[in-house]
Amino acid sequence: xxxxxxxxxxxxxxxxxxxxxxxxxxxxxxxxxxxxxxxxxxxxxxxxxxxxxxxxxxxxxxxxxxxxxxxxxxxxxxxxxxxxxxxxxxxxxxxxxxxxxxxxxxxxxxxxxxxxxxxxxxxxxxxxxxxxxxxxxxxxxxxx
Amino acid sequence: xxxxxxxxxxxxxxxxxxxxxxxxxxxxxxxxxxxxxxxxxxxxxxxxxxxxxxxxxxxxxxxxxxxxxxxxxxxxxxxxxxxxxxxxxxxxxxxxxxxxxxxxxxxxxxxxxxxxxxxxxxxxxxxxxxxxxxxxxxxx
Numbered sequence: 001x002x003x004x005x006x007x008x009x010x011x012x013x014x015x016x017x018x019x020x021x022x023x024x025x026x027x028x029x030x031x032x033x034x035x036x037x038x039x040x041x042x043x044x045x046x047x048x049x050x051x052x053x054x055x056x057x058x059x060x061x062x063x064x065x066x067x068x069x070x071x072x073x074x075x076x077x078x079x080x081x082x083x084x085x086x087x088x089x090x091x092x093x094x095x096x097x098x099x100x101x102x103x104x105x106x107x108x109x110x111x112x113x114x115x116x117x118x119x120x121x122x123x124x125x126x127x128x129x130x131x132x133x134x135x136x137x138x139x140x141x142x143x144x
Numbered sequence: 145x146x147x148x149x150x151x152x153x154x155x156x157x158x159x160x161x162x163x164x165x166x167x168x169x170x171x172x173x174x175x176x177x178x179x180x181x182x183x184x185x186x187x188x189x190x191x192x193x194x195x196x197x198x199x200x201x202x203x204x205x206x207x208x209x210x211x212x213x214x215x216x217x218x219x220x221x222x223x224x225x226x227x228x229x230x231x232x233x234x235x236x237x238x239x240x241x242x243x244x245x246x247x248x249x250x251x252x253x254x255x256x257x258x259x260x261x262x263x264x265x266x267x268x269x270x271x272x273x274x275x276x277x278x279x280x281x282x283x284x
Binding site (some may be wrong): 044058067079102108 | 190204205212229242243275277
């Protein structure tokens with residue numbers, strides 16, 4: 001051990017053998033299809049996806065400020081089949097992160113930790129984000 | 145000094161030995177070196193983003209398939225420009241805080257971690273400034 005902080009990174013397993021504690025992501029110790037782990041990892045995945053989405057957001061605004069030529073290229077890409085598939089993905093990610101974010105803020109306020117409530121709010125997050133995505137695209141394609 | 149705690153000798157009394165220095169305790173900033181600021185900033189920007197992202201979604205619907213002059217006319221309305229600037233600030237701040245934690249969780253080497261954090265924060269500042277300047281250019 002070079003660093004005293006490493007003292008916290010070792011422990012004994014059930015056989016009493018000294019082992020290094022696992023570092024995150026603890027993929028080996030979680031069932032990723034449980035409501036708790038699934039909603040949690042999806043929150044992070046959609047967050048990272050939305051981070052990539054901000055590149056598109058930036059390209060959209062910068063091209064609009066650059067002039068008509070650049071903007072029409074970006075708009076044409078967004079209106080293409082590939083563009084629409086990407087945008088459907090981003091809208092779902094946005095609505096999921098939005099709904100589950102409200103759930104996280106409720107937890108921060110100390111509310112909704114009971115297991116049945118957690119399962120119900122998780123289901124509500126999935127239903128809500130799917131409904132919002134569908135509603136967005138129905139309205140979007142109608143007024144486009 | 146009291147040598148008895150709840151009738152037990154001082155040495156027998158259950159206790160937790162904290163190896164943290166007095167200075168560290170006085171500063172109260174913990175291992176993250178910034179106290180609870182990151183946590184609070186993430187929640188405050190999240191709350192700001194609730195109405196701002198709904199506004200963004202509605203604005204996207206209004207701007208679908210729009211031409212550049214229509215986009216400029218949209219941003220020329222002061223409220224739209226101001227809301228887009230607020231959105232840009234809250235969005236990129238929230239993104240920076242969120243991705244920072246992802247990197248801190250998954251990138252373990254100290255050099256690699258600090259390097260990727262610097263690249264991340266630099267890239268986010270660049271994107272945020274590019275968005276803000278574009279909104280202002282369209283608006284003014």
